[in-house]
Amino acid sequence: MYIFAEQRGGVIQNVAYELLGKANDLAAVLGHKVVALLLGENIKDKAQDLVEMGADEVIVVDRPELKDYLTEQYTQAIYQIVQERHPQIILFGATTIGRDLAPRLACQLNSGLVADCTKLTIEPDKDGKLEFYSTRPAFGGNLMATIVCPTSRPQMSTVRPGVMQKRQREVGRKGVITAFEPKFDTSKFKVRIIETKMNDKKVADISNAKILISGGRGVHDAEGFKKLQALADVMGGMVSSSRAMVDAGVMDHAYQVGQTGKTVRPNLYMACGISGAIQHLAGMEESDFIVAINKDKYAPIFSVADLGIVGDLHKIVPMLTERIKKELEK
Ligand SMILES: Cc1cc2nc3c(=O)[nH]c(=O)nc-3n(C[C@H](O)[C@H](O)[C@H](O)COP(=O)(O)OP(=O)(O)OC[C@H]3O[C@@H](n4cnc5c(N)ncnc54)[C@H](O)[C@@H]3O)c2cc1C
Structure with a gap:
């Protein structure tokens, strides 16, 4: 059970903790471990934070190419992790970054993606096999659609921030921290960030x-x-x-x-x-x-x-x- 631990400017986003909370519940049913993917530059020291919030393992990709979020760079790195580790399920926050990254990755992996989920469960199917169900609003929110992805792997979902519950922090919790070195195909890097301008309009969360x-x-x-x-x-x-x-x-x-x-x-x-x-x-x-x-x-x-x-x-x-x-x- 993998989650994408979104960080911005080195700050782990709340949604990452929420995904860890939910992933722990689901992983317990499946008997899987919870793995967080942490990408960025100079972010190694944030891995323990994710362990304390519920990750059994944190795969850290610490590279200058990943300093700011860029679709191609992040997709290449996670694609290579997936090819090596073959996770069954990956969860992303339904944030601007998650909504950009997850579909690109799903397309490259030839897998499905359930976007903007509000509920995730593991339940037995009609043959008793445990199945992963993602629920999301459909038809303008007039009905809730529960979607299952029976064949392609990994099963991928983006999850709305604020819906899932974080776990209590377990200070000093032990987990595995693994460094991953992707091989980037820089010829595919078509986008460069030239300048970042912060919106100085103060918007409280x-x-x-x-x-x-x-x-x-x-x-x-x-x-x-x-x-x-x-x-x-x-x-x-x-x-x-x-x-x-x-x-x-x-x-x-x-x-x-x-x-x-x-x-x-x-x-x-x-x-x-x-x-x-x-x-x-x-x-x-x-x-x-x-x-x-x-x-x-x-x-x-x-x-x-x-x-x-x-x-x-x-x-x-x-x-x-x-x-x-x-x-x-x-
Ligand atoms: C795909 C889709 C996504 C959407 N996403 C969202 C979303 O994220 N959030 C959202 O809010 N809506 C969303 N909507 C819109 C939603 O369907 C409603 O149109 C919207 O929520 C209505 O807003 P409202 O309740 O403020 O206005 P109205 O439905 O017009 O209600 C106004 C209310 O105010 C009451 N009222 C009027 N005057 C007074 C007064 N003086 N004192 C007390 N009560 C008074 C009226 O009795 C009425 O009940 C979405 C719609 C679609 C199709």
């Missing part, structure tokens, strides 16, 4: 927030979102959004929750003026406690809410903010 105050079309505009921000400020939370407000240009896509946005799992998710379309629910229904404020008592969001408030959010949110502020002052 909503997937790590413990409290999210989320707004939908019912919030109307940026002025409406200021009311949500005031509530988020007193509660120590962050503001997020439905796609409707991203499409309307009111919120940045980085704050979108749902099938084509981020998957979140905060302790508290407060949905304000969000109807509860299936594509939105796909990104937040695993939240610990859901509060919905909607003026339509039949809005589908109430079916997943632990607490529902029927009414005008533009009155309720400021009242709630004031009340919480007073309680906190006490």
Whole structure:
């Protein structure tokens, strides 16, 4: 059971830990070990981190060609590992890098790929043989498709960040760290990074927030979102959004929750003026406690809410903010 341990600028991405968590559950059923693939430059010292988070072995490819993510370089390196090791299953994060790398690799390996999975299981098939099942939203999220790849190997899936659970870190956990030296065919390196410009727009990551105050079309505009921000400020939370407000240009896509946005799992998710379309629910229904404020008592969001408030959010949110502020002052 292999996972691609995505790193950016030498920082292991959360999704790698989530994949390690899930891979451990699946590997236990299959009796496999969990192997993490770590590619980059000067990243050897990150391998122990992956061992402590659940990898039994880390294959490290530490080369200057892999300093920044480039499709061809990364594909060549992993392709050669696969040819040598023949893994049965490889998991990637459904991130911009994973969504680029996994299909290229699947094509070169002549294997299948299930993209953007939200659930992975190992279950016996009709003959009792253990089979790997990947589940993903299909037809605009209106149904969940469970896909099996019975013949080609390795079986490959990209997995949505924020869906799988990380394991507790086991400090000092022992694992094998193996260096791998690929032979690059540099004649195929067609892309060079000339300059990297960081986006200086500060975008906070909503997937790590413990409290999210989320707004939908019912919030109307940026002025409406200021009311949500005031509530988020007193509660120590962050503001997020439905796609409707991203499409309307009111919120940045980085704050979108749902099938084509981020998957979140905060302790508290407060949905304000969000109807509860299936594509939105796909990104937040695993939240610990859901509060919905909607003026339509039949809005589908109430079916997943632990607490529902029927009414005008533009009155309720400021009242709630004031009340919480007073309680906190006490
Ligand atoms: C392939 C695909 C992917 C998609 N991905 C996503 C995704 O990632 N995330 C996402 O969110 N959507 C996604 N969508 C869109 C989704 O189907 C819905 O259109 C969208 O979630 C609706 O956003 P909304 O709930 O804010 O707006 P609406 O559905 O218009 O709901 C607005 C709600 O606000 C309530 N309201 C209005 N005024 C007030 C008020 N004053 N006080 C209280 N309540 C009020 C209304 O009663 C209503 O329930 C996707 C769609 C497709 C087809």
